[in-house]
Amino acid sequence: xxxxxxxxxxxxxxxRVGVIRTDHGDIETPVFMPVGTQATVKxxxxxxxxxxxAEIILNNTYHLYLRPGTGVIESxxxxxxxxxxxxxxLTDSGGFQVFSLGLGKLTKQRKVKHDLLAESLAxxxxxxxxxxxxxxxxxxxxxxxxxxxxxxxSTHRFTPEISLEIQHKLGADIILAFDECVPYPSNRKYALExxxxxxxxxxxxxxxxxxxxxxxxxxxxxxxxxxxxYPDLRAKSARxxxxxxxxxxxxxGVSVGEPKSEMYKxxxxxxxxxxxxxxxxxxxxxxxxxxxxxxERGVDMFDCVSPTRLGRNGSLYHSQASRASKFRVNILGEGxxxxxxxxxxxxxxxxxxxxxxxxxxxxxxxxxxxxxxLGSLHNVHFIVNLVKKIRQSILNGDFPLLKQKWLS
Amino acid sequence: xxxxxxxxxxxxxxxRVGVIRTDHGDIETPVFMPVGTQATVKxxxxxxxxxxxAEIILNNTYHLYLRPGTGVIESxxxxxxxxxxxxxxLTDSGGFQVFSLGLGKLTKQRKVKHDLLAESLAxxxxxxxxxxxxxxxxxxxxxxxxxxxxxxxSTHRFTPEISLEIQHKLGADIILAFDECVPYPSNRKYALExxxxxxxxxxxxxxxxxxxxxxxxxxxxxxxxxxxxYPDLRAKSARxxxxxxxxxxxxxGVSVGEPKSEMYKxxxxxxxxxxxxxxxxxxxxxxxxxxxxxxERGVDMFDCVSPTRLGRNGSLYHSQASRASKFRVNILGEGxxxxxxxxxxxxxxxxxxxxxxxxxxxxxxxxxxxxxxLGSLHNVHFIVNLVKKIRQSILNGDFPLLKQKWLS
Numbered sequence: 137x138x139x140x141x142x143x144x145x146x147x148x149x150x151x152r153v154g155v156i157r158t159d160h161g162d163i164e165t166p167v168f169m170p171v172g173t174q175a176t177v178k179x180x181x182x183x184x185x186x187x188x189x190a191e192i193i194l195n196n197t198y199h200l201y202l203r204p205g206t207g208v209i210e211s212x213x214x215x216x217x218x219x220x221x222x223x224x225x226l227t228d229s230g231g232f233q234v235f236s237l238g239l240g241k242l243t244k245q246r247k248v249k250h251d252l253l254a255e256s257l258a259x260x261x262x263x264x265x266x267x268x269x270x271x272x273x274x275x276x277x278x279x280x281x282x283x284x285x286x287x288x289x290s291t292h293r294f295t296p297e298i299s300l301e302i303q304h305k306l307g308a309d310i311i312l313a314f315d316e317c318v319p320y321p322s323n324r325k326y327a328l329e330x331x332x333x334x335x336x337x338x339x340x341x342x343x344x345x346x347x348x349x350x351x352x353x354x355x356x357x358x359x360x361x362x363x364x365x366y367p368d369l370r371a372k373s374a375r376x377x378x379x380x381x382x383x384x385x386x387x388x389g390v391s392v393g394e395p396k397s398e399m400y401k402x403x404x405x406x407x408x409x410x411x412x413x414x415x416x417x418x419x420x421x422x423x424x425x426x427x428x429x430x431x432e433r434g435v436d437m438f439d440c441v442s443p444t445r446l447g448r449n450g451s452l453y454h455s456q457a458s459r460a461s462k463f464r465v466n467i468l469g470e471g472x473x474x475x476x477x478x479x480x481x482x483x484x485x486x487x488x489x490x491x492x493x494x495x496x497x498x499x500x501x502x503x504x505x506x507x508x509x510l511g512s513l514h515n516v517h518f519i520v521n522l523v524k525k526i527r528q529s530i531l532n533g534d535f536p537l538l539k540q541k542w543l544s
Numbered sequence: 545x546x547x548x549x550x551x552x553x554x555x556x557x558x559x560r561v562g563v564i565r566t567d568h569g570d571i572e573t574p575v576f577m578p579v580g581t582q583a584t585v586k587x588x589x590x591x592x593x594x595x596x597x598a599e600i601i602l603n604n605t606y607h608l609y610l611r612p613g614t615g616v617i618e619s620x621x622x623x624x625x626x627x628x629x630x631x632x633x634l635t636d637s638g639g640f641q642v643f644s645l646g647l648g649k650l651t652k653q654r655k656v657k658h659d660l661l662a663e664s665l666a667x668x669x670x671x672x673x674x675x676x677x678x679x680x681x682x683x684x685x686x687x688x689x690x691x692x693x694x695x696x697x698s699t700h701r702f703t704p705e706i707s708l709e710i711q712h713k714l715g716a717d718i719i720l721a722f723d724e725c726v727p728y729p730s731n732r733k734y735a736l737e738x739x740x741x742x743x744x745x746x747x748x749x750x751x752x753x754x755x756x757x758x759x760x761x762x763x764x765x766x767x768x769x770x771x772x773x774y775p776d777l778r779a780k781s782a783r784x785x786x787x788x789x790x791x792x793x794x795x796x797g798v799s800v801g802e803p804k805s806e807m808y809k810x811x812x813x814x815x816x817x818x819x820x821x822x823x824x825x826x827x828x829x830x831x832x833x834x835x836x837x838x839x840e841r842g843v844d845m846f847d848c849v850s851p852t853r854l855g856r857n858g859s860l861y862h863s864q865a866s867r868a869s870k871f872r873v874n875i876l877g878e879g880x881x882x883x884x885x886x887x888x889x890x891x892x893x894x895x896x897x898x899x900x901x902x903x904x905x906x907x908x909x910x911x912x913x914x915x916x917x918l919g920s921l922h923n924v925h926f927i928v929n930l931v932k933k934i935r936q937s938i939l940n941g942d943f944p945l946l947k948q949k950w951l952s
Contacts, residue, residue: 175906179913204881204906211884212900220898448913473612476619490628492620498583498612505587505856508913 139356139383140165140415146530150407150434153530156415158224158309159353160216163191165415165436166530168422168523169226170443170516174199175209175219178444179509180516182221188485188517189524192224192309194439197302198233202285202292206305213352214307226439227308229299229341229360231315232388232419234274234283276316278333296340304348304355312386313341313377315360320393327364334362335376342380356383358417364389365398367405374409384415387435391421400429407434422519424453424463428539431526443519447512450500453519455482459543467511472497485517486510547764547791548573548823554938558815558842561938564823566632566717567761568624571599573823573844574938576830576931577634578851578924582607583617583627586852587917588924590629596893596925597932600632600717602847605710606641610693610700614713621760622715634847635716637707637749637768639723640796640827642682642691684724686741704748708765712756716763720794721749721785723768728801735772742770743784750788764791766825772797773806775813782817792823795843799829808837815842830927832861832871836947839934851927855920858908861927863890867951875919880905893925894918 137157144153156163169192170177170185177185177193185193195215200206212218215225274283280295299314315334318327338359345357359382363369377385387406390399403418410416415436421427422440430438446452450467457463465472467479475493487496487510499507529538545565552561564571577600578585578593585593585601593601603623608614620626623633682691688703707722723742726735746767753765767790771777785793795814798807811826818824823844829835830848838846854860858875865871873880875887883901891897895904895918907915937946 174910174912175903176910176912176914179917181914181917203910204902208882208902208906211882212902218900218903220903474616474619492626494612494616494620495583495626495628498616502582502584502611504582504584505913505916506584506589509587509589509917 140413142413144531146432146535147533148536149432151431151526151530151535152434152436153527154415154436156224156436158356160222160224160309161191163224164524164527166427166431166523166527167191167437168427168520169194169437169439170520171196171439171441172219172221173441174203175215177512177516178448179505179512180444182219184486184509184513185221185516186223188513189520190223190516192226193221194226194228195219195306195308196230196233197227197299197306198230198294200227200306201230201302202287206302209307210305214305216307224310225308226310226417227303227306227312228419229303229312229314230294231281231299231312231360232317234281234294235276235317235319276333278336280314280337281316296337297344300341300344300348300357304345304351307351307353308355309353310356310358310384311345313338313357313359313382315362315388317389317392318362318364320365322364324364324366324369327362327366327369331362331369331373334360335373338377338380338382342382358382358384358386358415360386360388360419361406361410362389363402363405365394365402367401370402370405371409374406378410382414384417385410386417386419388419390418391426391440396423396426396429399426400433403430403433403435424519424522425459425543427519427523428526428543431523431530432535432539438523440519443515444512447515448508450507450511452479452511453515454480456480463542467493467497467500469497479514483514483518484521485514487514487517548821550821552939554840554943555941556944557840559839559934559938559943560842560844561935562823562844564632564844566764568630568632568717569599571632572932572935574835574839574931574935575599575845576835576928577602577845577847578928579604579847579849580627580629581849582611583623585920585924586856587913587920588852590627592894592917592921593629593924594631596921597928598631598924600634601629602634602636603627603714603716604638604641605635605707605714606638606702608635608714609638609710610695614710617715618713622713624715632718633716634718634825635711635714635720636827637711637720637722638702639689639707639720639768640725642689642702643684643725643727684741686744688722688745689724704745705752708749708752708756712753712759712763715759715761717761718764718766718792719753721746721765721767721790723770723796725797725800726770726772728773730772732772732774732777735770735774735777739770739777739781742768743781746785746788746790750790766790766792766794766823768794768796768827769814769818770797771810771813773802773810775809778810778813779817782814786818790822792825793818794825794827796827798826799831799834799848804831804834804837807834808841811838811841811843832927832930833867833951835927835931836934836951839931839938840943840947846931848927851923852920855923856916858915858919860887860919861923862888864888871950875901875905875908877905887922891922891926892929893922895922895925 142154154165296314303311359377361373363373417437422442472493478488479493529535550562562573704722711719767785769781771781825845830850880901886896887901937943
């Protein structure tokens with residue numbers, strides 16, 4: 137039995153249906169994985185996730201390394217035992233968080249060009265940088281990244297070797313190479329420099345992974361394609377990463393503020409150079425239109441915090457909502473105050489099966505904790521099961537029809 | 545079949561075991577009912593509550609009247625349908641909230657004697673009072689209470705008739721007479737004046753209840769004994785309320801800051817004058833020592849927000865914790881950070897059955913919503929099931945032994 141089998145291919149697009157096999161169970165692709173940043177998918181229990189059909193979840197290495205700490209999780213035999221989730225788990229490498237909580241965040245907040253900033257930082261140590269600007273939390277060099285904890289300001293360092301070693305201890309089924317995620321916009325020069333670094337780190341990540349012989353179950357490692365919005369850099373990256381012998385691939389550095397058309401181009405520029413027999417994960421993407429477009433272009437796996445984050449804000453997916461409203465409604469809308477029907481009568485989730493829109497609206501207005509639980513559950517159920525419906529449509533040969541129905 | 549049957553009496557105390565029968569199911573007494581102030585027991589679903597053994601919950605009339613409004617709940621046929629809970633529900637009369645959010649709150653915050661304050665307010669309208677002091681939200685007169693909403697400052701009025709009519713619309717199985725809850729301390733003169741008012745209101749509440757013929761199922765109404773910490777006033781109140789023909793009785797105005805010994809005296813002064821064949825509810829009490837002492841003195845029913853409130857704060861009940869620590873531990877304690885065992889290995893709740901103390905501690909440290917859910921569930925499970933154990937101990941004839949084991 138191989139790690140990944142493609143069981144069906146769409147005739148008219150690059151969409152495909154497959155199965156990923158891990159020691160913690162199988163995953164039917166395409167798949168959407170809810171994000172449990174701190175070893176918990178916010179407001180939900182593992183039982184909630186199983187009930188709504190989740191097959192795999194994602195944990196963030198950066199967060200778990202800082203709190204509760206790798207050692208605590210190791211004492212449970214890894215992330216599965218720690219969080220009472222016995223199905224597959226994927227950990228990221230920590231790279232994205234280091235940058236998004238560091239330079240990326242600053243770039244976004246101050247509209248500073250990342251590359252210029254990086255250049256100006258080159259001559260200082262991370263402590264000096266921190267002293268000059270306490271909002272800057274990360275500093276990259278060729279060997280790795282030094283960063284300060286967003287929790288207590290303490291200084292830490294990730295290299296490809298360190299990231300992989302942490303991920304070996306965390307023990308997820310799928311782990312990722314350590315990469316630099318460049319923010320949008322990044323100029324071509326910086327994107328290229330960063331890409332060379334990411335490629336170097338990918339090799340070192342894979343080498344470190346090969347040295348790990350102690351795992352009681354198999355960990356698969358994915359390489360990450362970068363290259364910002366430059367199609368030739370994406371192609372170059374896919375060719376390089378695709379040739380290293382990873383078990384699968386991520387397309388990273390997307391959904392960082394670029395136009396959607398650029399994201400789709402980045403996928404198109406990468407996919408042709410990635411071994412078609414290995415799974416492809418589009419990192420951090422969860423918008424419904426993006427999911428359709430990416431699956432059509434050959435993507436198998438998705439993760440995103442948006443269903444839970446939107447759920448906590450009362451922005452809830454709805455089968456009758458328009459594309460213009462991003463397929464969502466605001467539960468705080470006046471009309472829901474008195475709606476005795478469920479929020480979405482077509483939805484089969486626990487929330488819609490058992491509660492009225494009026495009750496849900498009441499919980500949000502009253503700031504009741506149950507609101508966040510019911511709203512998150514609905515949203516995660518919606519996206520996980522939409523991807524299952526897409527999977528079925530590929531099997532049925534009517535994926536283009538389903539896509540048209542949603543996106544037209 | 546009668547509303548309440550006593551099935552067993554303790555030989556050596558006033559403790560008793562019984563069954564309350566409602567159209568939404570039976571309740572085995574003694575019983576602890578979790579509080580769902582805003583039609584939700586904070587952070588828990590009805591299924592969570594059923595799983596942990598809850599037999600009845602309490603909703604607050606004041607809160608539901610203000611939000612979502614009586615009309616919304618009426619459109620669901622009442623509180624059961626609104627909140628997806630088909631088992632028994634009790635609503636309070638709104639009196640306690642009106643006062644605790646009004647004069648009581650002010651008394652507590654400023655250490656002003658309630659009676660003096662009330663006297664000085666007598667000459668002003670509620671709007672004038674509000675203008676003079678925006679923190680004062682309620683003003684009592686012989687006919688009822690005018691109060692301002694804590695949500696938007698709008699002015700409202702509760703009388704016994706209005707409270708009962710709202711409770712008829714809310715449709716709980718057990719509803720309460722409208723009363724004035726005097727704060728602690730209140731001098732004897734004010735306590736007596738207030739008591740006469742409460743007694744007058746009790747009669748009017750009962751008369752209003754008798755007029756209600758439209759309920760599709762039976763609502764039972766309880767009278768409330770007041771009298772502050774004055775044993776003769778408690779006795780007077782119990783005699784009066786006990787003679788009016790209520791289906792059961794509440795002992796109110798306790799746990800408002802008085803010493804525990806005063807609370808126990810208030811129970812002792814009331815119980816002998818209340819029809820022994822009717823159930824007795826001690827309002828707002830949830831401390832473990834108080835539950836034992838009250839059951840010993842003939843109390844059948846309890847409600848309190850403390851298990852959920854403490855749960856959200858990480859103060860969790862523990863079978864090995866001492867009476868001095870109120871039978872609780874702080875999950876943020878350093879030792880829990882690495883404890884791979886459950887918080888309380890003797891506990892059979894969902895939280896202790898499935899998660900380690902280290903994971904729970906991590907969730908609290910990370911401010912994760914799941915922390916409040918798991919902690920609340922554990923605490924409510926603990927108290928609900930402790931009262932079930934007490935019930936069993938009365939049946940077994942070893943209630944004194946169990947009490948001694950806990951309280952010595």
